[in-house]
Structures are given as C-alpha cells and as structure tokens.
Amino acid sequence: MHGNPVPTPIGATVLGYPRIGARRELKRAVESYWAGRIDAGALQETARDLRAQTWAELRDGGLDSIPGNTFSFYDQVLDTATLFDAVPDRYRALELSELDTYFAMARGRDGVEPLELTKWFDTNYHYLVPEISPGTRFRLAGDKPVAEYREAAALGVRTRPVLLGPVTFLLLAKRAAGAPAGFRPLDTIDQLVERYAELLARLADEGADWVQLDEPAFAADRTDEELATLGRVYDRLTGLPSRPRLLVTGYYGELGAALPVLARTGIEALGVDLVAGASAAGQLAETGGLLDKILVLGVVDGRNVWRTDLRAALRACTALTEVGRELAVSSSCSLLHVPYDLDAETDLPGEVRARLAFARQKVAEIVLLRRALTEGEAALDAHGDTTLPAPGRDETVRSRVGALNHADYDRGAYPDRAQAQRDTLDLPAFPTTTIGSFPQTGEIRRARADLRAGRIDATAYESAMRSEISAVVARQEDYGLDVLVHGEPERNDMVQYFAEQLDGFAATEFGWVQSYGSRCVRPPILHGDVSRPAPITVEWSRYAQSLTERPVKGMLTGPVTILAWSFVRDDQPLGDTATQVALALRDEVADLERAGIRIVQVDEPALRELLPLRQRDRASYVDWSVAAFRLATAGAADATQVHTHLCYSEFADVIQAIDGLDADVTTIEAARSRMEVLADLREAGFARGVGPGVYDIHSPLVPSTADIAELLQSAAGAVPADRLWVNPDCGLKTRGYGEVEPALRSLVAAARSLREQHG
Numbered sequence: 001m002h003g004n005p006v007p008t009p010i011g012a013t014v015l016g017y018p019r020i021g022a023r024r025e026l027k028r029a030v031e032s033y034w035a036g037r038i039d040a041g042a043l044q045e046t047a048r049d050l051r052a053q054t055w056a057e058l059r060d061g062g063l064d065s066i067p068g069n070t071f072s073f074y075d076q077v078l079d080t081a082t083l084f085d086a087v088p089d090r091y092r093a094l095e096l097s098e099l100d101t102y103f104a105m106a107r108g109r110d111g112v113e114p115l116e117l118t119k120w121f122d123t124n125y126h127y128l129v130p131e132i133s134p135g136t137r138f139r140l141a142g143d144k145p146v147a148e149y150r151e152a153a154a155l156g157v158r159t160r161p162v163l164l165g166p167v168t169f170l171l172l173a174k175r176a177a178g179a180p181a182g183f184r185p186l187d188t189i190d191q192l193v194e195r196y197a198e199l200l201a202r203l204a205d206e207g208a209d210w211v212q213l214d215e216p217a218f219a220a221d222r223t224d225e226e227l228a229t230l231g232r233v234y235d236r237l238t239g240l241p242s243r244p245r246l247l248v249t250g251y252y253g254e255l256g257a258a259l260p261v262l263a264r265t266g267i268e269a270l271g272v273d274l275v276a277g278a279s280a281a282g283q284l285a286e287t288g289g290l291l292d293k294i295l296v297l298g299v300v301d302g303r304n305v306w307r308t309d310l311r312a313a314l315r316a317c318t319a320l321t322e323v324g325r326e327l328a329v330s331s332s333c334s335l336l337h338v339p340y341d342l343d344a345e346t347d348l349p350g351e352v353r354a355r356l357a358f359a360r361q362k363v364a365e366i367v368l369l370r371r372a373l374t375e376g377e378a379a380l381d382a383h384g385d386t387t388l389p390a391p392g393r394d395e396t397v398r399s400r401v402g403a404l405n406h407a408d409y410d411r412g413a414y415p416d417r418a419q420a421q422r423d424t425l426d427l428p429a430f431p432t433t434t435i436g437s438f439p440q441t442g443e444i445r446r447a448r449a450d451l452r453a454g455r456i457d458a459t460a461y462e463s464a465m466r467s468e469i470s471a472v473v474a475r476q477e478d479y480g481l482d483v484l485v486h487g488e489p490e491r492n493d494m495v496q497y498f499a500e501q502l503d504g505f506a507a508t509e510f511g512w513v514q515s516y517g518s519r520c521v522r523p524p525i526l527h528g529d530v531s532r533p534a535p536i537t538v539e540w541s542r543y544a545q546s547l548t549e550r551p552v553k554g555m556l557t558g559p560v561t562i563l564a565w566s567f568v569r570d571d572q573p574l575g576d577t578a579t580q581v582a583l584a585l586r587d588e589v590a591d592l593e594r595a596g597i598r599i600v601q602v603d604e605p606a607l608r609e610l611l612p613l614r615q616r617d618r619a620s621y622v623d624w625s626v627a628a629f630r631l632a633t634a635g636a637a638d639a640t641q642v643h644t645h646l647c648y649s650e651f652a653d654v655i656q657a658i659d660g661l662d663a664d665v666t667t668i669e670a671a672r673s674r675m676e677v678l679a680d681l682r683e684a685g686f687a688r689g690v691g692p693g694v695y696d697i698h699s700p701l702v703p704s705t706a707d708i709a710e711l712l713q714s715a716a717g718a719v720p721a722d723r724l725w726v727n728p729d730c731g732l733k734t735r736g737y738g739e740v741e742p743a744l745r746s747l748v749a750a751a752r753s754l755r756e757q758h759g
C-alpha cells in the first residue's frame with residue numbers, strides 16, 4: 001500500500017452527498033451552458049465551488065471519512081461510462097469536446113439519440129444506460145476521480161473516492177444495438193476490472209488510502225453466476241500489489257447471498273444498509289467471517305427525511321460489536337435522495353419540523369452516533385431530547401378506512417362499462433389523445449414565481465392559468481385531437497401539486513432533490529393521516545370542459561405515485577398510507593364526475609418503480625398497490641371512462657398488476673421499445689383499451705407521420721382495432737411548442753390514415 005501506513009478511520013461517514021447545489025446552482029449553470037449563456041470555464045468554476053463547499057461542509061460537520069467523486073455534471077453512471085471510454089461511436093463521430101460529448105450522450109445532439117434514461121433501482125433518480133458490445137474496449141480515458149481527489153487534497157481535505165462498482169456498472173448496462181443476442185454486458189467484466197485496477201493504482205499513487213466501490217445491484221436477486229463474478233472481481237481487486245483499502249457497499253436492501261461472497265474476499269470494509277434491509281443486521285451476525293473487516297453500518301436513512309431514533313440505531317450498532325473488526329457509522333445509502341438542509345426551511349409546521357433531518361442534519365446524527373458508540377450512550381443524553389413526536393392522527397380518516405369493504409374496490413364488468421362509455425363518448429376508431437401536460441412555458445413558471453413572491457395576486461394567477469388552458473384547448477381542437485386535456489399549467493409538479501392541497505402533507509421551499517440531469521423535484525413530506533379538505537382539480541377541468549364539445553379528461557396522480565415521489569411516514573405499512581391517499585382521490589373522482597367530466601385519468605408512472613427489488617416481497621406490493629388504485633377509481637360510474645398512464649419503466653415485471661388496475665384505457669410508454677409491451681400485455685390476457693405511446697417525448701426529435709404510422713401499424717397487429725388508442729409516450733411538459741405542434745399534427749394524421757385503412 002502506498003503512502004500512509006496508518007489509514008484514517010472510516011468512523012463516521014456518509015456514502016454520498018447531494019450535488020445539485022443547495023440553491024440548485026449546478027442546475028442553473030449547466031442549463032446556462034447548454035443555452036450558450038456561459039462557457040465551459042464558467043461552468044467548471046461553479047462545479048469547483050460546489051465541490052469545495054461540499055467537502056468543507058462534510059469536514060466541518062465532523063465526519064472522519066469524507067466521500068469524494070460524488071460530484072457529477074449529470075449522472076454517476078454516465079461518468080463511469082466516459083471514465084472507462086464506453087462511448088458509442090455515434091457520439092465520437094460528432095467530434096465534440098470531452099464535455100460536450102458527455103452532454104451529447106446525456107441529451108442527444110444534432111439528430112443523434114441520447115443514451116436511454118431509466119430508473120435507478122427503486123428510487124426516483126434516473127441514470128443513463130451504458131451501451132456495451134463485444135467490441136467495447138475499456139480504457140482509462142478520464143481521470144475525474146483522481147482529479148477530484150487532488151482538488152480536495154489541495155484544499156486540505158482527504159477524501160475517499162466513490163466509484164460505481166464494476167459489476168453493478170455492467171449489470172445496469174445494456175447490450176448495444178447490433179450486438180449478438182446472446183451477448184451480455186457482464187461478459188466484458190474481466191477486461192473492465194483491469195481498468196479499475198489501473199484506476200485504483202493511480203488513486204493509491206495520489207495518496208488515497210480508501211476507495212468506496214458501490215455494488216447496489218446486489219440488493220436485488222442475482223444469479224449464482226453473477227454472485228460468483230462478484231467474488232472473483234473483488235478477489236482480483238484486493239490481490240493488487242498497489243491499491244487503497246476497499247470499502248464495498250450494497251444498499252437499497254439486504255445483500256442476501258452476496259454477503260457471504262463479499263465476506264470471503266479481502267476487502268477491508270463492507271457497507272450495509274440497515275434501514276432498507278429489515279433483517280440485514282441479523283444476516284451480518286449469522287454470516288460471520290467478517291472479523292477481518294470494518295463494518296460500515298448504514299443506520300441513518302439516506303432516502304427519507306425523518307430524524308433517526310438514535311437510541312435504536314445505537315443498539316443496532318452495539319449488537320454488532322463482536323461481528324466485525326471495527327464498526328463505523330454511516331448513512332444507509334448516498335444522501336443524494338434527500339434535500340440539503342432543514343435550516344433553509346422557515347415555513348414548516350413546528351411539530352413536523354421537529355421530526356425531520358435533511359442531509360446536513362443526518363451528518364450530525366452520524367457523528368453523534370459515532371461518539372456514542374465509542375464514549376457510551378451518555379453522549380446522546382448530552383445532546384438533549386432524543387424522543388420523536390408522533391405523526392398526526394385523524395380519527396375520521398381512520399374510521400373511514402375501517403369501514404371499507406370489498407365492493408369499494410370493484411367496478412361493474414368491463415363489457416358493460418365499455419358499452420356505456422361508447423354510448424356517452426361517441427369517439428371515432430383509434431381515438432387520439434395526449435397524456436395530460438402541455439409545455440410548461442417560461443411564462444407559466446414566471447406567473448407561479450410572481451404569485452409566490454407576491455408580485456401578482458391569486459386572481460391574476462388564476463386568470464393567467466385560465467387563459468393558458470383556453471389556449472391549450474384551442475390548440476388541441478386545431479390539431480384535431482379527440483379527447484382533450486386542460487394541459488396542467490397550474491401544476492408545479494404532478495405530485496407536489498396534489499400534496500400541497502391534501503392534509504397530512506407538508507411542502508418544502510428549498511427541498512430540491514435531483515431526479516435526472518439538471519431536473520429536480522421537491523418531494524412533499526407525508527407526515528400524518530391524509531385527507532382532502534376541498535376539491536383539487538375540479539374547477540380547472542370544469543373550465544376546460546366548458547370551452548369544448550369534445551370530452552376533456554380529468555387528470556389525477558394516483559396513490560402509488562404520490563407515495564413513490566413523496567417522503568413517506570415509516571411508522572405504518574405503506575399500504576395503509578396508500579389507502580388514505582386513495583380515499584382522498586376517490587372523492588376527487590366523484591367531484592369530477594359531478595362537474596360533468598366523462599373521462600378521468602389516474603396516472604401511475606411509479607407503479608413499476610416501487611416494485612420491491614427482491615421477488616419474495618413483490619406479491620404483497622402488487623396486492624396493496626393495485627388495491628389502492630382500485631379504491632381511488634372504483635367509485636366511478638360505468639359510463640365514466642377511467643384511464644391510467646404508465647411510463648419511465650420496463651413493464652414486463654408488472655403486467656399482472658397493470659391488468660389488475662382494471663382501467664378502461666391504459667396509455668403506456670412504448671415508442672422507444674418499439675411496442676414490445678403489447679406482446680407482454682396480450683400474453684397476460686389484457687383485454688381493455690390500450691394506448692401504446694407512438695411519440696417518444698423524451699427525445700427532441702420530432703416524429704413524422706410516417707414514423708408514427710409505422711409504430712401504429714405494429715400496434716394494430718397486436719391490439720384489436722376497437723381497443724387501440726393513439727397518444728404520445730408521456731406528458732409534454734418538458735418539450736416546447738416548436739416540437740409539440742408538428743408531432744401532434746403527425747400523430748393525428750397517422751391515426752386518420754389508420755382509420756381509412758380499417759374502413
């Protein structure tokens with residue numbers, strides 16, 4: 001080992017930290033760079049400032065070991081792909097600078113498609129999917145982790161560079177188009193590991209005494225072969241003559257069968273998630289063979305915002321004293337998923353605030369726990385009151401939940417509903433529609449910012465939104481769409497908007513969390529029993545419907561998605577919380593019907609996201625999630641057409657759940673995967689309306705009528721003509737009218753030509 005014979009202890013640490021900036025400085029800088037308003041030098045300067053702030057904050061917070069390389073301009077998986085030169089030729093051919101090649105892979109450029117964006121495990125973070133082929137030649141092409149190590153060192157901060165582990169990197173990658181069908185990215189592992197070996201040697205030369213390698217893919221079920229690969233990789237990396245000490249982590253759940261595999265390797269430290277993995281502590285004790293390792297115990301929740309029960313966490317750590325060589329205290333996963341600092345929030349109700357800890361507060365908890373672990377529990381007493389207030393209870397909600405029975409979850413038979421809906425809606429064959437949102441223009445966002453800042457009043461804001469709705473309705477009539485939407489201009493976010501109007505939720509002012517690239521969300525905090533004090537969407541939908549003869553779809557976010565994209569209470573099963581949210585939505589559906597709305601869409605884009613990583617937990621998840629959706633929608637009359645919408649995922653694992661939702665029409669992302677989902681649906685016996693997306697709204701490319709017609713032809717081969725809908729993949733809020741208008745005109749033209757062909 002190079003350099004320090006005595007390594008710094010891990011002691012108190014976090015596995016990663018937010019990087020977008022407490023005031024989204026990185027988002028603003030990156031978007032300014034993309035728009036040509038600042039140059040690469042100015043962007044790099046903002047990045048350097050943000051890194052320096054993070055290191056200073058973690059050092060001043062008292063951590064013993066500070067993670068490095070947690071910064072990213074867009075995504076850590078993309079960073080890893082570029083670091084090892086896994087850059088598909090189509091981006092090399094653009095002949096751009098290193099930075100612009102990186103952004104081209106993230107966003108596409110000059111007609112070249114970006115890498116696919118997909119969900120990062122069961123979180124609301126999205127990563128870019130590397131494309132690997134048998135011809136991929138890994139090369140240590142970049143030096144980001146080394147350069148950032150050096151940069152921190154120059155500021156007097158020793159860091160522990162964090163790398164995405166090689167096995168997880170390849171398990172997250174996909175086979176490049178054109179690679180043989182039997183090829184798997186993991187087939188290239190031996191080649192890649194040698195490049196990791198080079199990187200470790202360089203980091204050791206630079207003086208790094210620890211490196212963290214993240215292998216979260218092993219919190220999911222893995223084959224024996226994958227487990228064997230994991231063991232082989234870490235045998236190889238620990239056998240290197242010159243390397244830093246290795247901390248390998250596996251978070252978002254239990255390591256299961258990967259635990260004994262890693263225990264047998266020579267890694268010096270193992271990071272385990274004791275929050276998501278309910279029996280992870282027991283497993284550690286049973287596995288044994290860990291006495292040569294430091295156990296980095298993830299007892300502070302990296303994915304939720306509740307204060308830690310410090311005494312319980314201390315007990316959990318103490319119980320493992322004899323299991324490892326030494327114990328360290330850490331977050332359960334990277335703190336990427338939580339906001340920066342609770343102190344920035346001035347409007348949160350006191351009783352909610354008293355239960356919260358954001359990233360900065362979590363660091364303090366970890367440092368305190370570390371003290372208590374070495375000095376004894378008295379260290380916690382000295383810190384003051386550690387009891388946590390209880391969540392708010394609403395007995396009306398609880399008795400309503402208690403009175404539910406089977407009938408509340410069921411609608412009439414589908415054929416009867418379909419007939420009733422045909423009678424009232426009178427739609428053409430292959431009806432055209434959109435998913436709900438229209439472009440969130442600068443003008444709309446500014447109006448909302450003006451309202452918040454008091455520059456305009458509620459009446460002026462409402463009138464601005466009404467004129468936007470009226471313009472969106474007029475556009476849809478002009479494009480020739482059949483089922484219209486109001487366009488969702490009034491929504492800052494499809495979850496936050498609902499949460500802001502439901503009791504039991506609190507919204508933050510600065511609680512931004514990166515969702516992908518420069519895009520952020522402010523997950524609401526679900527802190528108590530949930531109820532709906534007043535209708536939420538009804539007036540906007542009623543107004544839109546008053547402007548047109550064509551049906552306007554009411555637009556709601558479903559219970560599962562509201563939970564998935566909020567910070568949820570952890571004192572009761574998620575299914576119980578989902579029931580409360582579903583009841584609030586059920587009332588909204590009833591009010592929409594009363595207002596004359598004949599179609600209601602309940603979006604569940606996060607249905608797949610919350611699917612547990614391990615098979616054994618999946619059936620019960622499907623039970624409660626499907627039940628919640630049905631409870632929200634089953635009060636609708638037969639003649640009311642219920643739509644749902646799903647996106648951002650591969651659906652093969654949740655096909656039965658999709659069928660179970662019993663929606664009359666399911667609009668589903670399909671353009672990028674060229675309608676693959678239809679075969680899965682057919683196989684599962686799905687026999688209601690379906691609208692496979694025929695326009696990939698994630699891409700800036702505008703589809704032609706011929707592109708859409710081709711996708712529709714293939715859809716028409718898989719779905720009977722009387723059940724096929726024509727729509728984009730997802731909402732249009734991130735696109736501009738320059739793209740949306742021609743794309744929707746193409747979509748309508750393609751549907752019309754299909755109608756002609758089917759006489």
Ligand SMILES: CN1c2c(nc(N)[nH]c2=O)NC[C@@H]1CNc1ccc(C(=O)N[C@@H](CCC(=O)N[C@@H](CCC(=O)N[C@@H](CCC(=O)O)C(=O)O)C(=O)O)C(=O)O)cc1
Pocket residue numbers: 124442445446448449491492493494495496515516518519520521522565605648734
């Ligand atoms: C569908 N997706 C969503 C996910 N999660 C959600 N909670 N919501 C989603 O819609 N997960 C999966 C995907 C992820 N996709 C996206 C897509 C787009 C965004 C996004 O654009 N986020 C915006 C923030 C949106 C928002 O909250 N807007 C607010 C505040 C806007 C703002 O920044 N205001 C400025 C001032 C306004 C101005 O002058 O322009 C300010 O406060 O400084 C609003 O509209 O009121 C983003 O900016 O990143 C996220 C996930």
Ligand SMILES: N[C@@H](CCS)C(=O)O
Pocket residue numbers: 435436437438494555603605645647730731732733
């Ligand atoms: N109705 C929402 C769904 C996004 S998943 C929208 O159109 O933006």
Ligand SMILES: [Zn+2]
Pocket residue numbers: 435605645646647648729730731
């Ligand atoms: Zn969507």
